[in-house]
Amino acid sequence: MGVKWRVLPHSVQxxxxxxxxxxxxxxxxxxxxxxxxxxxxxxxxxxxxIGYFQSISDExxxxxxxxxxxxxxxxxTGGGAVFHQEGGEITYSIIAxxxxxxxxxxxxxxxxxxxxxxxxxxxxxxxxxxxxxxITVHGRKISGNAQTRKKGVLLQHGTVLYTLNLPKMFTxxxxxxxxxxxxxxxxPEDRVTCITRENPKITAESAYxxxxxxxxxxxxWELGAPTPxxxxxxxxxxxxxxxxxxxxxxx
Amino acid sequence: xxxxxxxxxxxxxxxxxxxxxxxxxESVRITGDFFIHPEDYVVKMExxxxxxxIGALEKRISDVCASxxxxxxxxxxxxxxxxxxxxxxxxxxxxx
Numbered sequence: 001m002g003v004k005w006r007v008l009p010h011s012v013q014x015x016x017x018x019x020x021x022x023x024x025x026x027x028x029x030x031x032x033x034x035x036x037x038x039x040x041x042x043x044x045x046x047x048x049x050i051g052y053f054q055s056i057s058d059e060x061x062x063x064x065x066x067x068x069x070x071x072x073x074x075x076x077t078g079g080g081a082v083f084h085q086e087g088g089e090i091t092y093s094i095i096a097x098x099x100x101x102x103x104x105x106x107x108x109x110x111x112x113x114x115x116x117x118x119x120x121x122x123x124x125x126x127x128x129x130x131x132x133x134x135i136t137v138h139g140r141k142i143s144g145n146a147q148t149r150k151k152g153v154l155l156q157h158g159t160v161l162y163t164l165n166l167p168k169m170f171t172x173x174x175x176x177x178x179x180x181x182x183x184x185x186x187x188p189e190d191r192v193t194c195i196t197r198e199n200p201k202i203t204a205e206s207a208y209x210x211x212x213x214x215x216x217x218x219x220x221w222e223l224g225a226p227t228p229x230x231x232x233x234x235x236x237x238x239x240x241x242x243x244x245x246x247x248x249x250x251x
Numbered sequence: 252x253x254x255x256x257x258x259x260x261x262x263x264x265x266x267x268x269x270x271x272x273x274x275x276x277e278s279v280r281i282t283g284d285f286f287i288h289p290e291d292y293v294v295k296m297e298x299x300x301x302x303x304x305i306g307a308l309e310k311r312i313s314d315v316c317a318s319x320x321x322x323x324x325x326x327x328x329x330x331x332x333x334x335x336x337x338x339x340x341x342x343x344x345x346x347x
Contacts, residue, residue: 052290055282058266078324080264080284105288105324132263132286132325149288176256176264251282 003036003100006224007216010040010208015047015073015084018091020237022157023076024230025095030151034227036096038215040208043084043091047071048172051079051146055251064171074248075157077146079133082159083169088194090208092116092215093157098149106131109145112156116143119214120160123207125198133158140193160211161194162204253338259285263325269338274305276335286324296321296331305339308332 013021018041028034046068050059052075059081065072070083084091094112101108113129120127120135120142127143130136135143145158166189195207226234241247254268263285270277278301287293299315300308309332315321316328 051284053282053287053293054284055266058282076290078284078286078290105286105322147286148290176258251280 002220005096005216005219005221006035006037007212007221008037008039008041008226009223010042010090012042012044014045015043015049015071016238016242017234018043019049019073019075019242021226021230021234022093022095022155023237023241024233025093025226026150026153026155027233028227028230029095029097030153034230035224036100037094037224038221039093039095040212041091041093042087042089043071044086045069045071046086046088046168047073047084048081049073049075049084050081052076052148053078053251054081056249058176059174061172061174068168068172070172072248073242074250075146076150077148077155077157079144079146081173082144083172084159085163085165085168087204088163088165089159089161090204090211091157091159092211093155094215095153095155098152098154101154105147108154109133109147109156112147113143113145113158115215115217116145116158116160116211117214118217119211120195122210122213123195123199123202125195135160137193137198140191142193142195142198160207161192162207163196164192164194166192253341255334255337255341257326257330257334259326259330262330265326265330265334267331267334267338269335271305271339276300276303276305276308276339279335281331283326285326286322288322288324289320292321300335305336308335 048060110129117127127135127137133145134141143160147156195202252270256266258264265283268280303311312328312332
């Protein structure tokens with residue numbers, strides 16, 4: 001009998017609890033107390049998450065974020081800054097022993113991102129994995145993903161854009177001139193897309209259902225909930241780590 | 252203090268902020284949207300490079316990045332070296 005995955009259905013939390021819950025689940029999987037887990041979540045209020053190695057002052061307009069009640073959180077994963085619009089995206093995390101995935105980082109991105117590509121395909125949207133860690137539709141980014149491996153456990157989380165508020169996104173985030181130089185297509189509208197732009201008739205519920213199917217395809221799984229220990233650990237990490245200035249302003 | 256920024260072709264954005272005292276790299280901070288596995292290794296990289304003379308930087312970076320304990324995704328040790336040389340020159344260093 002194969003491994004049975006736990007699926008945590010879509011729920012909405014603030015940025016600090018979202019990141020803390022991912023870490024709490026990673027710790028629980030590492031301890032053998034929780035099964036491999038696929039989690040879906042959203043953000044309330046809207047938030048900016050920055051990569052582990054990024055500098056807040058380089059990436060985020062903190063005054064704008066503070067004025068518009070946009071939380072700022074540092075992830076435990078590398079990668080770039082992301083604007084998480086409330087109700088505007090479906091975020092997922094996959095947390096499982098790393099031996100369940102290819103050893104190569106890019107290969108494991110490709111395998112896990114395959115769930116998103118399959119899910120979007122079920123919605124009639126042809127997407128492709130674009131190394132290192134993006135998924136694109138007609139060359140436009142629709143999903144960004146980031147991965148860490150700790151204590152023998154692989155955690156990958158990422159977003160799939162459902163709707164877009166480009167003015168807010170590109171005001172909250174500072175875009176590097178160097179980074180823009182590398183893009184063949186320069187306007188923000190031509191660099192990113194979202195599910196409703198590809199097909200306005202797709203509801204958030206059907207998008208979530210398709211992604212759930214994409215990720216669970218071929219897996220033995222059941223719906224579950226965070227354990228009381230995971231919830232307690234998440235609350236502790238949220239307060240003591242992710243909300244702390246020491247962590248947020250580490251760089 | 253000099254900051255040099257590079258979008259690595261086919262890779263990630265890396266910023267190197269360096270302080271040189273004469274020909275010695277006093278301190279360096281590496282930031283950006285890249286990946287290092289394990290993540291904590293970035294602090295080790297920065298501390299391993301601090302105090303190194305400009306003439307010895309290339310080998311030290313090569314050694315640090317060649318460790319089997321680390322995987323750099325989206326940039327290479329060569330990128331860091333070239334950016335540090337640029338920072339050194341920007342700080343009016345004598346490297347020719």
